Amino acid sequence: xxxxxxxxxxxxxxxxxxxxxxxxxxxxxxxxxxxxxxxxxxxxxxxxxxxxxxxxxxxxxxxxxxxxxxxxxxxxxxxxxxxxxxxxxxxxxxxxxxxxxxxxxxxxxxxxxxxxxxxxxxxxxxxxxxxxxxxxxxxxxxxxxxxxxxxxxxxxxxxxxxxxxxxxxxxxxxxxxxxxxxxxxxxxxxxxxxxxxxxxxxxxxxxxxxxxxx
Numbered sequence: 001x002x003x004x005x006x007x008x009x010x011x012x013x014x015x016x017x018x019x020x021x022x023x024x025x026x027x028x029x030x031x032x033x034x035x036x037x038x039x040x041x042x043x044x045x046x047x048x049x050x051x052x053x054x055x056x057x058x059x060x061x062x063x064x065x066x067x068x069x070x071x072x073x074x075x076x077x078x079x080x081x082x083x084x085x086x087x088x089x090x091x092x093x094x095x096x097x098x099x100x101x102x103x104x105x106x107x108x109x110x111x112x113x114x115x116x117x118x119x120x121x122x123x124x125x126x127x128x129x130x131x132x133x134x135x136x137x138x139x140x141x142x143x144x145x146x147x148x149x150x151x152x153x154x155x156x157x158x159x160x161x162x163x164x165x166x167x168x169x170x171x172x173x174x175x176x177x178x179x180x181x182x183x184x185x186x187x188x189x190x191x192x193x194x195x196x197x198x199x200x201x202x203x204x205x206x207x208x209x210x211x212x213x214x
Contacts (some may be wrong), residue, residue, distance in 0.1 A: 010047060012054075013067060014079040015039045015092060023056075027063035037088055039064040061088075062105040066096055 021034040032038045041057045095104050
């Protein structure tokens with residue numbers, strides 16, 4: 001790995017999967033989970049200092065910012081890069097292409113916002129469907145609303161039904177008897193045949209008497 005030397009010391013960088021859960025991100029101060037992708041800035045005071053004694057400052061990959069050195073050397077020289085999985089190699093390549101100071105979390109956040117903005121321009125927001133409105137309007141241009149029966153509505157319906165039943169009873173009571181019923185009642189009040197003949201005889205005599213007086 002190419003080193004970046006300065007008057008303060010020597011800096012190198014590495015990227016790997018966490019071997020334990022003991023390291024803490026220097027940026028967000030949270031624990032770096034075991035086997036998750038992490039990057040480190042390695043500092044030595046001089047070339048004489050042993051590498052295993054160097055100071056490692058660890059970062060979550062999403063929190064790590066691209067240093068100047070990694071934009072100037074082949075990515076293959078980034079220590080630990082060749083051992084990464086292909087999907088993680090692609091992520092490292094992408095963040096380095098964004099230049100010095102680039103951070104994976106910032107990149108993904110901006111991409112998400114851009115995507116949401118683009119989708120908002122292309123796809124209009126769906127109108128909230130009113131539960132009380134059916135699809136008649138879209139088909140015929142006429143909107144029909146469902147009747148939500150509340151307790152008050154049910155009470156009104158019950159009272160209306162009671163009034164209707166009472167009105168029907170009154171109408172039924174006052175209704176004129178049918179022709180058959182009248183005929184039946186007339187038949188019930190007919191006189192016996194003998195009395196009927198006697199009445200007819202009296203009627204004839206009265207009629208004859210009427211004619212003779214003229």
